[in-house]
Amino acid sequence: MSNSRYLTFVPPQNFGPPERCYAVDHNDLPAFTVNSFGKGRGIYVPWKPGAFFYKEGYTNTAWFMRDLVEEICGVKSVAPSLTPMVEVTLASRHDRLVVQLVNTSGHFGNSFFEPLPVHDISLRVPAETKISGARTLRSGEKPVFRQDDNYVELTLSCLKEYEAVILETKAPLLKLWPLY
Numbered sequence: 258m259s260n261s262r263y264l265t266f267v268p269p270q271n272f273g274p275p276e277r278c279y280a281v282d283h284n285d286l287p288a289f290t291v292n293s294f295g296k297g298r299g300i301y302v303p304w305k306p307g308a309f310f311y312k313e314g315y316t317n318t319a320w321f322m323r324d325l326v327e328e329i330c331g332v333k334s335v336a337p338s339l340t341p342m343v344e345v346t347l348a349s350r351h352d353r354l355v356v357q358l359v360n361t362s363g364h365f366g367n368s369f370f371e372p373l374p375v376h377d378i379s380l381r382v383p384a385e386t387k388i389s390g391a392r393t394l395r396s397g398e399k400p401v402f403r404q405d406d407n408y409v410e411l412t413l414s415c416l417k418e419y420e421a422v423i424l425e426t427k428a429p430l431l432k433l434w435p436l437y
Contacts, residue, residue, distance in 0.1 A: 264288035266303060291329060300329060336380045343375055343416065346381065354384055354409075354424040360416050378413040386426045395420040 271278040273387040302325070314352045319341070326332050335356075342362040348355045353403055361401040363372035388409050391402045400422050401412040409424060 259292065261291045262287035263290070289325065300325070315384060335382050336378070339378060340375060343378070345380070353428045354382065354426070356380060356411065356422040356424065358416050358420045360418055363418070374419055375416040376414065378416055380411040382409045382411060382424070382425065383407055384409045389426045389427050390425045392423050394423065396420055
């Protein structure tokens with residue numbers, strides 16, 4: 258995968274019913290490229306999938322980005338079976354790994370409502386250092402966790418609006434994600 262081109266870039270087209278608006282501009286530009294760079298790789302996406310997804314909301318754009326991150330970058334999801342209405346963020350600092358979960362099911366346009374609770378959440382979080390304890394910041398729930406290899410499997414019974422889970426270690430964390 259030294260210098261590879263993937264898919265075909267479709268330039269902006271007219272919008273409307275398919276019998277009147279169809280692809281008329283064609284080219285041989287790739288939708289994204291992967292190039293060797295030092296010991297790793299550089300990925301170039303010549304369009305703005307995040308902005309496109311934000312504006313249009315098509316799930317195939319989200320699937321494209323998920324495939325790019327998982328298959329090309331090699332970063333696996335920590336919660337592949339979790340509803341996409343929950344945003345998961347990981348951060349590490351010294352001897353802690355913080356897993357934040359935001360339930361966005363109450364977000365509708367510019368309005369916010371009581372989110373729907375999400376039950377039986379399972380996460381598989383990368384952690385190279387032995388985890389000595391886990392606690393939640395908001396609900397007071399004692400999360401169930403077990404560690405194997407370089408991962409911690411974490412289970413929460415219910416997520417309301419927001420939760421942060423602190424995974425503590427007795428030694429500094431070396432790195433959160435594998436580097437490619």
